[in-house]
Amino acid sequence: MNPLPEDMLSIEDARRAILERITPVGAHECVQVRDALGRVLAKDVIAPCNVPAHDNSAMDGYAVRFDDLPSAGEARLNVVGTAFAGQPFSGQIGPGQAVRIMTGAPIPAGADTVLAQETTRSEERSVFVGGGHRRGQNLRRAGEDLAVDGVALPAGKRCGPAELGLIASLGIAEVTVHRRLRVAFFSTGDELASIGHPLAPGQIYDSNRYTLYGALTRLGCELLDMGVIPDEPAKIEAAFRAAADNADVILTSGGVSVGEADFIRELVNRLGEVSFWQIAIKPGRPMAFGRVGNAWMFGLPGNPVAVMVTFHAFVRDALLALQGIAPLPPAPSFDAVCGVDLRKRPGRREYVRARFEWRDGAPHVAPVGSQGSGVLKSMSEANCFIVLAHQCDGVSAGERVAVQPFEGLM
Numbered sequence: 001m002n003p004l005p006e007d008m009l010s011i012e013d014a015r016r017a018i019l020e021r022i023t024p025v026g027a028h029e030c031v032q033v034r035d036a037l038g039r040v041l042a043k044d045v046i047a048p049c050n051v052p053a054h055d056n057s058a059m060d061g062y063a064v065r066f067d068d069l070p071s072a073g074e075a076r077l078n079v080v081g082t083a084f085a086g087q088p089f090s091g092q093i094g095p096g097q098a099v100r101i102m103t104g105a106p107i108p109a110g111a112d113t114v115l116a117q118e119t120t121r122s123e124e125r126s127v128f129v130g131g132g133h134r135r136g137q138n139l140r141r142a143g144e145d146l147a148v149d150g151v152a153l154p155a156g157k158r159c160g161p162a163e164l165g166l167i168a169s170l171g172i173a174e175v176t177v178h179r180r181l182r183v184a185f186f187s188t189g190d191e192l193a194s195i196g197h198p199l200a201p202g203q204i205y206d207s208n209r210y211t212l213y214g215a216l217t218r219l220g221c222e223l224l225d226m227g228v229i230p231d232e233p234a235k236i237e238a239a240f241r242a243a244a245d246n247a248d249v250i251l252t253s254g255g256v257s258v259g260e261a262d263f264i265r266e267l268v269n270r271l272g273e274v275s276f277w278q279i280a281i282k283p284g285r286p287m288a289f290g291r292v293g294n295a296w297m298f299g300l301p302g303n304p305v306a307v308m309v310t311f312h313a314f315v316r317d318a319l320l321a322l323q324g325i326a327p328l329p330p331a332p333s334f335d336a337v338c339g340v341d342l343r344k345r346p347g348r349r350e351y352v353r354a355r356f357e358w359r360d361g362a363p364h365v366a367p368v369g370s371q372g373s374g375v376l377k378s379m380s381e382a383n384c385f386i387v388l389a390h391q392c393d394g395v396s397a398g399e400r401v402a403v404q405p406f407e408g409l410m
């Protein structure tokens with residue numbers, strides 16, 4: 001078995017080193033509510049009005065005065081009008097009176113309680129009510145969702161469907177968001193051909209740019225796809241310079257290890273700085289992080305699954321932090337019963353492509369397909385990673401293991 005290098009950083013140390021150094025992109029812009037989907041708020045959204053705007057009914061039924069309700073037996077109240085959402089009852093409810101009310105209608109003056117109509121009996125202009133009610137029941141108070149002048153959404157929040165609706169519920173047409181993150185990316189390797197070009201002997205099709213396109217698009221980044229760059233230092237250097245002039249982040253794949261055509265680290269060290277490049281992770285050990293000009297640089301390993309694992313473990317959260325998202329959402333994770341024995345070398349965290357399913361009310365998980373770090377098929381068949389901790393030295397069938405589902409992450 002090959003020895004593990006001694007100067008590998010743990011995943012936690014590498015993540016900390018990355019996240020401590022980066023700060024969100026400074027530039028902001030104003031966008032229409034719909035265009036805020038996936039964008040990160042750069043300023044708090046302050047409520048210009050209450051939501052709900054007025055005390056209103058949570059049920060179809062009757063608005064009443066609690067003091068008119070019997071503690072036992074049945075009381076009769078006079079129905080003096082009707083309140084609809086959008087058509088309030090303009091009068092005042094007096095003793096012994098009720099107003100027929102629909103869900104969302106403003107509570108008439110004088111009423112303090114709503115009876116669901118299923119708990120009542122009506123006859124012409126009367127309603128009969130029993131005991132057992134609570135003062136204030138079935139009422140939604142003005143401002144109980146969002147209070148006027150309060151922070152409705154904090155800066156750093158990424159806008160999803162709920163946030164768009166919430167902003168609209170305040171009547172706000174535009175919000176201030178961080179500028180989109182610009183990410184330049186290219187693949188390196190003489191063996192790589194792009195789609196549409198025939199393969200020369202020894203060549204393979206470049207898949208990493210497409211995987212990265214997918215992952216970056218899902219994160220809402222502005223993409224600068226720089227294609228395939230051959231293993232020629234001058235060409236890679238030119239690509240780095242152009243990328244650093246135009247992007248906040250540069251992602252490369254390939255050429256980061258110790259082979260004779262692996263130029264990435266040497267070039268980045270000349271144009272900027274490599275902070276570290278060996279991490280206690282499998283797959284993905286040779287991943288370089290550093291800077292070129294004003295851009296952050298992630299030199300991802302060439303193997304297609306190593307690209308995805310390092311993106312998941314390091315790049316994703318770094319991009320979220322650069323977009324201004326705070327605090328970073330934790331990666332969803334749960335424990336599942338492992339169906340097979342797993343071999344594992346202590347001293348690095350391993351990400352195993354796997355599928356989980358629910359059986360007998362509990363999650364079960366087992367690896368899928370070949371775990372070679374060039375094998376994308378098993379990545380596509382998997383729906384989660386089994387994450388084996390740094391010091392773990394193997395798992396026996398039936399033991400519980402940590403699982404990170406892909407949904408929402410990849």
Ligand SMILES: Nc1nc2c(c(=O)[nH]1)N[C@H]1C(S)=C(S)[C@@H](COP(=O)(O)OP(=O)(O)OC[C@H]3O[C@@H](n4cnc5c(N)ncnc54)[C@H](O)[C@@H]3O)O[C@H]1N2
Pocket residue numbers: 187188189191192204205206207208209253254255256257258259262283284285286300301302303304306373374
């Ligand atoms: N002597 C050592 N050799 C290797 C080590 C090591 O520590 N010592 N590490 C291995 C590990 S782990 C990985 S991962 C790879 C990473 O090396 P590179 O980043 O230099 O990647 P390449 O050599 O350029 O490519 C590796 C592999 O991936 C294929 N590839 C590259 N780019 C693409 C692409 N865009 N689309 C599809 N496939 C791609 C490439 O053809 C190679 O097969 O190094 C190990 N070696």
Ligand code: MOO
Pocket residue numbers: 281282283284285286301303306373374
């Ligand atoms: O760790 Mo490499 O990333 O096996 O493929």
